[in-house]
Structures are given as structure tokens and as C-alpha cells.
Amino acid sequence: MMPEKQALTTTSPVRGPVSGGHASNALAAGLTRALGPRKVLSSVSERLNYRYDAIQFGVTPLCVVLPESTADVVAVVRAARAAGVPIVGRGAASGLSGGAAPMVEAVVVSFTRMTRLEIDAARREARAQPGVITLKVSEAARPFGLVYPPDPASFRTSTIGGNLGENAGGPMCFKYGVTGDYVKALEFVDADGGVHTLTRDAYDLAGLLIGSEGTLGLITDATLRLSTPAPYTRTLMAHFPEVGQAAEAVSSAIAAGAVPSKLEFMDQACTNAIEDYLHLGLPRDAGALLLVDTDGDDLETVEEERDLVERACLAAGGQVRRAHGDAEAAALWQARRSVSPALGRIRPQRMNEDIVVPRSALPEVVREIRALGDASGLTLVQFGHIGDGNLHPNILFDPRRESAEAVHELAHKIALVAIRHGGVLSGEHGIGTMKRDFMRDAVDPVTLGALRDVKRALDPAGALNPGKILPDGEGMEHG
Amino acid sequence: MMPEKQALTTTSPVRGPVSGGHASNALAAGLTRALGPRKVLSSVSERLNYRYDAIQFGVTPLCVVLPESTADVVAVVRAARAAGVPIVGRGAASGLSGGAAPMVEAVVVSFTRMTRLEIDAARREARAQPGVITLKVSEAARPFGLVYPPDPASFRTSTIGGNLGENAGGPMCFKYGVTGDYVKALEFVDADGGVHTLTRDAYDLAGLLIGSEGTLGLITDATLRLSTPAPYTRTLMAHFPEVGQAAEAVSSAIAAGAVPSKLEFMDQACTNAIEDYLHLGLPRDAGALLLVDTDGDDLETVEEERDLVERACLAAGGQVRRAHGDAEAAALWQARRSVSPALGRIRPQRMNEDIVVPRSALPEVVREIRALGDASGLTLVQFGHIGDGNLHPNILFDPRRESAEAVHELAHKIALVAIRHGGVLSGEHGIGTMKRDFMRDAVDPVTLGALRDVKRALDPAGALNPGKILPDGEGMEHG
Structure with missing residues (x-):
């Protein structure tokens, strides 16, 4: 059971009744006729499972469609459009910004059955449908000596479609880039049911779709760049009396030229939550922990880089522990990967x-x-x-x-x-519902206007995942 | 003197008279009043210099503005808009697709005076106005141990603004990515004169602007990511009896795991043009030449990678020459950099x-x-x-x-x-005028419609660099 969740937006979503009434029944019946009963979920008990992501509770969908092909997605979009019902795309719903949680009564398109995955080793590409689980891409690429670097914490459950929708990151992304950096081509279905095939050319519509949380179109296929993994990795953990010291160590190590492949931070409350959960022997008294990997083709350089980070940690007042062997490194990283479940217990x-x-x-x-x-x-x-x-x-x-x-x-x-401090709202989770109210602080009104213009150009009726990314404004509402 | 050039589009540009007539005079006079005479060029002899890029002849501009600040750019856009005159941005005009050549009578905004450049070594960023010459970024970054990798062949004359407009590449881009991969933030002036400040968030409007050839807005400032240069480089040249053999060597070397930092190809006609021009002792009889750099942190790995490429070249029927020392490597690369001037002599x-x-x-x-x-x-x-x-x-x-x-x-x-063969029209030069007719073959009609929608959303009047990228279609014409 998921814990009960609550919408946090000040502008509350329009909450419909649990049953969607007559229009819903007609739409579900039409979709069932068009796609067959196996692909449409319309009972209340089924629909209730599709109203949230990993952090945000939304509105129970009118019906849920499980497409098996791009043609199925086109059929759903056309039927929903004819019925005047919005559409919300969804992968594994492991997202952390509310991106996949419907904010209005809508048809939810769950991509979990679109799982075709092909590796082209000569081209160093993976071609994936949106329902492919992130980890599967690297697993399929490994026999060819290739890897798909983006590694969101939930990569054992998250899907490529969801990663694309939120432009997901992960620990590896500091050195290797986020999801969007690995996209060579996309197929998407637009608000009219048109199918587009995009490469990364002018205008870079693919780049616009990535991170747009299903508000500009539904991604139905992606060609992803694969790379070769670095043969050597070294891991260290450092802990500090106070959080700011950890941040100082990071800032000075990178300014000195280190480019660790992973550089993660946890404060004392986090460390203690993980200790309560997993009993790994982490230092409970430390104000902050850093977990660092350096990697590369040359062991000596990798170790020099690790040493450089170590010196920066010591200079900032930290204590350092090097991982000896892969098992110890894996145990340290298990700590970081367990943050989300550990916090859920508090x-x-x-x-x-x-x-x-x-x-x-x-x-x-x-x-x-x-x-x-x-x-x-x-x-x-x-x-x-x-x-x-x-x-x-x-x-x-x-x-x-x-x-x-x-x-x-x-x-x-x-x-x-x-x-x-010159920062931005979202590095890897997307804006979703949770941060869209803050967009007014982060984006100047002129640019917000341009974002609305782009949204309107691609989704004039505002039918695609309403209530996400852009704060309320003229002409974008549903209700 | 530039050689006389001719427009190659089948849909000919609207050629106005050399003198722009009354409207032009009024606009030039208004701009001169607003910006001062130092920033406006209105005589015929001056304007004639701004009608071409490095490959395409265009229409003589009505007047030329040399802005010194974003505020100047806003003033030009507003004045041109009020006068109903299109605007064409321009850097060094070293582009090779006609992107900077006006296809209609327009105000040309030449960014050559906007050359402010700041390096923030701790952030590993360069902040550059559009008129900064590409090479200057790496020159300014070098004292901090940093480098700006994108290296279009014309990097000694091309500007950052032009590179952004065309999403320019270069030899280094195979391993290190193109201009857009290094952009962290952008400022641009829109068709209404609004000023936007963008980071790479949802919606990635910055990514949309990059490569849009000034058709969606005028980029007035860019924050660029810098990186650390690889300490070791090895260079080899291979020559082959026949062009296809060179391509086979490349295909098999990369499939075997090589990621050279540069991997360049020239056919026999190219080699002979360079020999005629520079007399470097290149093999005139060879059907094709490859020039390859491998680089990295570890000399042994760099040399292993070079050896792997060498074996692939020999297996494909080539002969190989390793560069001994930096001077020999530089001489080989001088050959590649001289292709454009050498061809211009033929x-x-x-x-x-x-x-x-x-x-x-x-x-x-x-x-x-x-x-x-x-x-x-x-x-x-x-x-x-x-x-x-x-x-x-x-x-x-x-x-x-x-x-x-x-x-x-x-x-x-x-x-x-x-x-x-599953390819695309443009890797690094942009579509410009020269390839826009081929967009109908490369992009399906549904997607072409979406591109037009995006263009219309950001430039409803079609005032920004008309006649570029998108082939003629309803509502996008100027005349």
C-alpha cells in the first residue's frame, strides 16, 4: 500500500468524483471497442492505482489505457480529444515531482506494456519503447561492452519514458550528463494524434519534448546513445562535523580540477534514517557525509583524482574512509540508494x-x-x-x-x-505539480509568456497533462 | 574581395533594389536617432558588405546595426518591428549554409562589437557575448587549465553567436559534443523585443534557440561550460587506394571500441587541392586520407587506441603514418583546416x-x-x-x-x-538557405507542421531571418 498522499499545490487540482460519470463510461466503452478490453482499465478499483506518482496524490483517472504500440497511443489521443478529455502519460510513476499524477479527471496512458528494446552495437545505440525499465538498457548493452550512463535512484523500476519526461539525472550525471544528453532520436504522438519522428536538428523539438512531462506530446520511442564504461573506479566516504564543511570540500575539490563520476551528499538526519533502516555502521554523529567515486581509463589517474578529493575533504575538516574492494564500495553506495525508503519510515x-x-x-x-x-x-x-x-x-x-x-x-x-544564489528549481526530477508555483520566482514573466506560447503551439487545447510545469495563467486551465 | 556568389534555392529570394528606398531611409534615420550614428551603417557601400556569409550571396540589407549591448538589440528589434522590416542576425558570417545571408530586405544586426568575455574558473564557465570569437574562449580559459572544446574549422574568425545560431561542430565534436552541449544558460531577445534569460530546464527553450539560425530570437549572452583538456594526444594519418576503404576502416575501428578525439576524412580531390595550395607532401595518388587523434589521461591507453585505429586502417587496405611530435601533428592538421581556402581556388x-x-x-x-x-x-x-x-x-x-x-x-x-541511409541533412552547419528545400524530404509533413507551429509561436510575424530552415509553406512568407 502506498501511504496516503496529499496535493501540495496552493492552487488545488479540480477533484472529480471517484466515478467519472456518464462521459467517462462512454469514453471507456469507446476505447474498449477501439483497442479491445485487454488494454483498457475502467473499474474504480483499477483506476485508483493510477492517481499518484512516488510523492504526489492526484485525481482518480476516468479510465486507464495500456497501449502496446504507437498506433494504440494514436487511437487513445484521438478518442480522448473527441471526448474533450485530457491525457496524462505515465511510466513506472516513480517520479518525485508529481509529473505523472493526474491533476484533473483524465485518461491515463500507462506505457508499461511498450517494452521493446533493441541494441545496435555497431551504432552504439539502444532503441527503446517508453515502458522499458531504465536498468534493462544497460543490462542489454553490457554483453557488447556498452553502458547507458543515466542512473536515477529508481533505475530498477523507473522507465525510459518517465526518465525522458522528467529529463532524469542520477549520481553518474555529474560526469556523464542527464537523460537528454543521450537521446539521438525520438518518436512522439502530438495532441492531435499525429506521429512525429525527430532527430536532434533545428528546431530541436526532441530537446523540447525531453523534460516536458508529457505536456507537449507522448514519447513513444527513443534512440539512445550508449557509451563504453570506464574500467577503473575508486570510492571514498568522508564525514564532517558540519554540513557546510562538506559543501566546502566539494567546491574546492572541483575547483582544483577533480571530475568525480559520482559525488553525493547526505546530512545527519539522512544518515541516521539510513542507519535506522539498514544498520550499515555509518557515522551517526557526523553533520554530513560525502560519497565519492572517481573513474577513468587509467588507474593511476583515477587514484590521483581520489587523492585530490581526499585532500580537499581533510582540509575542510572531514575524516575520510577509502573503500577497499568492490563489496565495500557497493555497501557505501547502497546507503545512498536507500535514502528514499529510509525517509519514508520517518x-x-x-x-x-x-x-x-x-x-x-x-x-x-x-x-x-x-x-x-x-x-x-x-x-x-x-x-x-x-x-x-x-x-x-x-x-x-x-x-x-x-x-x-x-x-x-x-x-x-x-x-x-x-x-x-543564481540557482534553478529542478536538476533531475522535473517541475511537476510540486514546484510549478515557484516558477513565477524562477522564470521572468516575459520568458514564462514564451513558454506558454510554445505550450499553446503544440497543445492548443491544453489537453496534455494539465496543471504541470507552468503556473496558472490565462488560457491554460482545465476544470 | 569575396568571390561573387549566387543564391541556390529553387525558390528565389525576393531581391530588392540595392537602395532600400524611403522606408529604409526612415528606419535608418530612426535607428541613428535612437542608437547614435556610430552604431548604424546606412550607406550603400557599407551595406553591401553584409549581404553574404562564407558560401551564400543574399540581399543587400536596408541598414546594418552594430549593437554594443542587449539594450541596443532591444531597440533595433522594436524599431524594425514598428517599421515592419525583418531582422537578420550575423556574427563573423563564416557560416557555410547561408544562415547569415539576408534572403529579403532586412535590418542586419551584426554582433561583432558585443565581445565581453568572462571566465569563472571555480564554476568552470565562460560567459560570452555573441560577438566573442570562438578561439578567444579557449585562450581566456587556458590560464585556468580549462578549455572550450567546440572547434569549428573557422574558429579563428567565427563568433560564439554564430556557433550558437548554427549549433556548430568541429573535429573535436565526435568525442566532446557540439556547441549546444556546452551551453548552460542563454539570454535572447525575442521578436517583440522582450529579453529572456534561460537555463536548460523544462521547457528547454535554450535548446530550441540553439541551431535556430536567428529565426526564433537573437542570442545576446551565453554561459558556456568549460572542461579540462586531455593531457595526451597521438596523431596518425592513413591513406587508402579508394574512398570506401577509408569509411570501412572508420566503421570497424569505432565498432571495435575506439573513440578518437578527432577522425577526419578527405578524398583525393581534396588532398590535391590542399597540395596545390600548401605543398605539404600529402599522397596525391591516394583515393582517401584519414586524419586521427586519440587523446586521454593515460598515455598507454591513448597509444593503444591509436594502435587499434591503425590496425583497422591496415586491415581495410590503407597505409599508415604516425605523427612524431607535436610539429608533425600540427602540420597534418593544418592540411585539414585548409580545406575551405584550398577548394576556393578551384x-x-x-x-x-x-x-x-x-x-x-x-x-x-x-x-x-x-x-x-x-x-x-x-x-x-x-x-x-x-x-x-x-x-x-x-x-x-x-x-x-x-x-x-x-x-x-x-x-x-x-x-x-x-x-x-537513415541520415540527416545537417551535422554542424545548419540548414540555412542551402538545404531548406531538402527539409521536405528529411522531415515528415506532420513534424514540419509542428516546426512551423513553434516558429509561429515565437515569431508570429515571421520577422526573424525569413527564408531559413523551414521550406516555404503557408503563412511564413515574406515578400
Whole structure:
């Protein structure tokens, strides 16, 4: 069972009744006729499972379609359009911004059955349908000596379609780039049911679709670039009395020339949550932990880079432990991968931020956010891909005990800290519903107008995943 | 003096009189009042210098503005809009697709005075105004141990603004990515004179602007990612009796795991043009030449990679020469950098293609294009960044002796070869005017419609660089 979740947007979604009434029944019946009963879920008990992602509760869909081909997606889009019903795409719904949670009564298109995957070793490409699980791409590429680097924490469950929708990152992305950096071509179905095949040319419509959370079209196929894995990796853990020191170590190591393949940070509350959950022997008293991998073709260079990071950690007041062997390295990384389930044990809900700030501003930003958390009386933890300046301050709360308004207010203050330091709202999770209210702070009104123009050009009726990314404005509402 | 050039589009541009008449005078006078006389060029002799890029002759502009700030650009856009006159942006005009050549009577905005450049070593960023010369970025970054990898052949004269407009590549781009891969943020002025500041978030409007050739907005500032240069490089040259063999060597070397930092190809006509020009001692009898750099952190790995390429060249029937020392390597690369001026000595004009095909299709594509050239009776040479599958078949011609129609027909056939083999029209030069007629073959009508929708959303009046990228269609014309 998923914990009960609550919408956190100040502009509440339009909540329909659990049963969608007559229009819903007619649409579901029409879709069942067009696609066959195997591909349409219309009972309440089935539909209820498609109203949330991993962090956000949404509106129960009118019906759920499980397409098996691009032609099926076209049929759904046309039927929904004819019925005047919005469409929300969905992969594994492991996202952390509410991107896949319907904010209005809609047809949910769940891509879990579109799982065709082909590896072309000579071209160093994978061709994947949106329902392919992220990890499967690297698993299929490995026999050819190839790898697909983007590694969101949920890569054992998340799908390529979801990763594309949110332009997902992961620890490897500091050195190797995010999902969008690996996309060579895309197929998508537009709001009219038209099918587009795109390469990365002018105008780069593929780049526009990536990270657009299904608001501009539904991605039905992707050609992904594969690369060769680095043969050598070295891992270290460093812990610090105080969070700002960890940020200082990162900032100075990178300024000195280190490009670790992973550079992750967890604060004390995070470390303790993981210890409670997994009993790995992490230092509970430390104010902050860093986990660092360096990798490359040359062992000596990889070790020199690890040493450079080690020196920066020691200079910032940290203590360092090197991982001896793959098993110890894997245990350290298990800690980082377990942050989400570990936090879920503390409070039933969380507001997960995804800010990115300049590395040189990290010490100040981390300290300011810590102070905001302490002053709020709410439970705040910080972790993230600190090498990128990508931090995930998380507010953990129980909606029965803590007010959604107080949570939203703290989240807003954190977003403003990032913006004030020249940062942005989202590094890898997308804007979704959770941060769209903060877009007004992050994006100037002229540019927000241009984003609305682009949205309107590709989805004039606002039928694709309403209520995401763009804050409310003229002409974009559904209700 | 530039050689006389001729427009090659079948849909001829609207040629106005050399003097723009009354409207032009009023606009120039208004701009002179607004910006001061130092920033506006209005005499015929001055304006004539702004009607071409490095390959395409265009229409003499109504007037030329040399802005010194974003505010100046806003003033020009507003004045031109009020006068109903289109706007064409321009950097060094070293482009090879006609992107900067005005196709209608327009105000040309030449960014050559906007040359502010700042390096932030801690952030590994360069912030550049559009008029900064490409090479200057790496020169300014070098004292900090940093480099800006994109290296178009014209990087000693081309500007960052022009590189962004065409999403320019270069030899380094096979391993390190093209201009757009290094853009962290952009400022641009839209068709209304609004100023936008963009990071690479949803929706990735920055990515849409990059490569849009000034048709969606005028880029006025860019924050560029810098990286650390590889300490070791090894260079080799290989020559082959026949062009297809060179393509086979490339295809098999990369399939075997080599990722050279540069992998360039020249056919016999190219080699002989360079020999005539520079007398470097290149093998005139060879059907094809490959120039290869491998680079990295570890000399042994770099040399192993060079050896792997060497074995692939020998297996494909080639002969190999290793460069001993930096001077010899530099001399070999001077050959590649001199292709454009060397070809300019053979015929006064050229039609320069920029196709990208899957590497596995290279042998067949190179042979098919050679055969098309031989059958046409026109002078055709091939060279390019073959590691990417990015080829530059060039048709060299003299408009007094050879018909523009025959040239266009051959260019079209070459484009169709690329498309038939799953390739695209442009790897690094942009579509411009020269390839826009072929967009109908390369892009399906549904997607072409979406591209038009995006263009219309950001430039409803079609005022920004008319006649580029998108082939003629409803509502996008100027005349």
C-alpha cells in the first residue's frame, strides 16, 4: 500500500468524483471497442492505482489505457480529444515531482506494456519503447561492452519514458550528463494524434519534448546513445562535523580540477534514517557525509583524482574512509540508494526539492537551508548530487499533524534561497505539480509568456497533462 | 574581395533594389536617432558588405546595426518591428549554409562589437557575448587549465553567436559534443523585443534557440561550460587506394571500441587541392586520407587506441603514418583546416553539404556520392568529420560555366542518399538557405507542421531571418 498522499499545490487540482460519470463510461466503452478490453482499465478499483506518482496524490483517472504500440497511443489521443478529455502519460510513476499524477479527471496512458528494446552495437545505440525499465538498457548493452550512463535512484523500476519526461539525472550525471544528453532520436504522438519522428536538428523539438512531462506530446520511442564504461573506479566516504564543511570540500575539490563520476551528499538526519533502516555502521554523529567515486581509463589517474578529493575533504575538516574492494564500495553506495525508503519510515509524506545552485554557493546554500529547516519546526533533511550543485532538501511531514501550508511555505523559502544564489528549481526530477508555483520566482514573466506560447503551439487545447510545469495563467486551465 | 556568389534555392529570394528606398531611409534615420550614428551603417557601400556569409550571396540589407549591448538589440528589434522590416542576425558570417545571408530586405544586426568575455574558473564557465570569437574562449580559459572544446574549422574568425545560431561542430565534436552541449544558460531577445534569460530546464527553450539560425530570437549572452583538456594526444594519418576503404576502416575501428578525439576524412580531390595550395607532401595518388587523434589521461591507453585505429586502417587496405611530435601533428592538421581556402581556388562557388549518416552506412554512402559526382560532370569533393558520420560533399562550380539547377539537382540527390541511409541533412552547419528545400524530404509533413507551429509561436510575424530552415509553406512568407 502506498501511504496516503496529499496535493501540495496552493492552487488545488479540480477533484472529480471517484466515478467519472456518464462521459467517462462512454469514453471507456469507446476505447474498449477501439483497442479491445485487454488494454483498457475502467473499474474504480483499477483506476485508483493510477492517481499518484512516488510523492504526489492526484485525481482518480476516468479510465486507464495500456497501449502496446504507437498506433494504440494514436487511437487513445484521438478518442480522448473527441471526448474533450485530457491525457496524462505515465511510466513506472516513480517520479518525485508529481509529473505523472493526474491533476484533473483524465485518461491515463500507462506505457508499461511498450517494452521493446533493441541494441545496435555497431551504432552504439539502444532503441527503446517508453515502458522499458531504465536498468534493462544497460543490462542489454553490457554483453557488447556498452553502458547507458543515466542512473536515477529508481533505475530498477523507473522507465525510459518517465526518465525522458522528467529529463532524469542520477549520481553518474555529474560526469556523464542527464537523460537528454543521450537521446539521438525520438518518436512522439502530438495532441492531435499525429506521429512525429525527430532527430536532434533545428528546431530541436526532441530537446523540447525531453523534460516536458508529457505536456507537449507522448514519447513513444527513443534512440539512445550508449557509451563504453570506464574500467577503473575508486570510492571514498568522508564525514564532517558540519554540513557546510562538506559543501566546502566539494567546491574546492572541483575547483582544483577533480571530475568525480559520482559525488553525493547526505546530512545527519539522512544518515541516521539510513542507519535506522539498514544498520550499515555509518557515522551517526557526523553533520554530513560525502560519497565519492572517481573513474577513468587509467588507474593511476583515477587514484590521483581520489587523492585530490581526499585532500580537499581533510582540509575542510572531514575524516575520510577509502573503500577497499568492490563489496565495500557497493555497501557505501547502497546507503545512498536507500535514502528514499529510509525517509519514508520517518513521516508518511515528503516534499522533495531538486534545486541546483552554483558549486561555489554550496556552503552558504546548505547552511541557509539548514537554518530555515531548524526555524520552521518541520523535519528537514538534505542530500543530493552535490557535485552538480543539485540538492534535494526534503521536508518530511505527516498531514494529520503538520499543515500543508507550513510545508509549502518552507519549500517556497528553500526555492527562493536557490534562486537568490543564481540557482534553478529542478536538476533531475522535473517541475511537476510540486514546484510549478515557484516558477513565477524562477522564470521572468516575459520568458514564462514564451513558454506558454510554445505550450499553446503544440497543445492548443491544453489537453496534455494539465496543471504541470507552468503556473496558472490565462488560457491554460482545465476544470 | 569575396568571390561573387549566387543564391541556390529553387525558390528565389525576393531581391530588392540595392537602395532600400524611403522606408529604409526612415528606419535608418530612426535607428541613428535612437542608437547614435556610430552604431548604424546606412550607406550603400557599407551595406553591401553584409549581404553574404562564407558560401551564400543574399540581399543587400536596408541598414546594418552594430549593437554594443542587449539594450541596443532591444531597440533595433522594436524599431524594425514598428517599421515592419525583418531582422537578420550575423556574427563573423563564416557560416557555410547561408544562415547569415539576408534572403529579403532586412535590418542586419551584426554582433561583432558585443565581445565581453568572462571566465569563472571555480564554476568552470565562460560567459560570452555573441560577438566573442570562438578561439578567444579557449585562450581566456587556458590560464585556468580549462578549455572550450567546440572547434569549428573557422574558429579563428567565427563568433560564439554564430556557433550558437548554427549549433556548430568541429573535429573535436565526435568525442566532446557540439556547441549546444556546452551551453548552460542563454539570454535572447525575442521578436517583440522582450529579453529572456534561460537555463536548460523544462521547457528547454535554450535548446530550441540553439541551431535556430536567428529565426526564433537573437542570442545576446551565453554561459558556456568549460572542461579540462586531455593531457595526451597521438596523431596518425592513413591513406587508402579508394574512398570506401577509408569509411570501412572508420566503421570497424569505432565498432571495435575506439573513440578518437578527432577522425577526419578527405578524398583525393581534396588532398590535391590542399597540395596545390600548401605543398605539404600529402599522397596525391591516394583515393582517401584519414586524419586521427586519440587523446586521454593515460598515455598507454591513448597509444593503444591509436594502435587499434591503425590496425583497422591496415586491415581495410590503407597505409599508415604516425605523427612524431607535436610539429608533425600540427602540420597534418593544418592540411585539414585548409580545406575551405584550398577548394576556393578551384571554383569561385561551392554548394557545401553537411549530411550525417550512420557510421555502418559510411562505405556505401561515400561510394554512392562519388558515383553521383562522377555521373554529374560537376566537380565534387568529399571530406568531413567521418567519426560522427558527418560528411561534407562539396560541389564546386563556376556560375558562368555551370548551371545552378544542375548543382541543386546533384545536391538534392546527395541529400536523398543520406536520408535513404537513415541520415540527416545537417551535422554542424545548419540548414540555412542551402538545404531548406531538402527539409521536405528529411522531415515528415506532420513534424514540419509542428516546426512551423513553434516558429509561429515565437515569431508570429515571421520577422526573424525569413527564408531559413523551414521550406516555404503557408503563412511564413515574406515578400
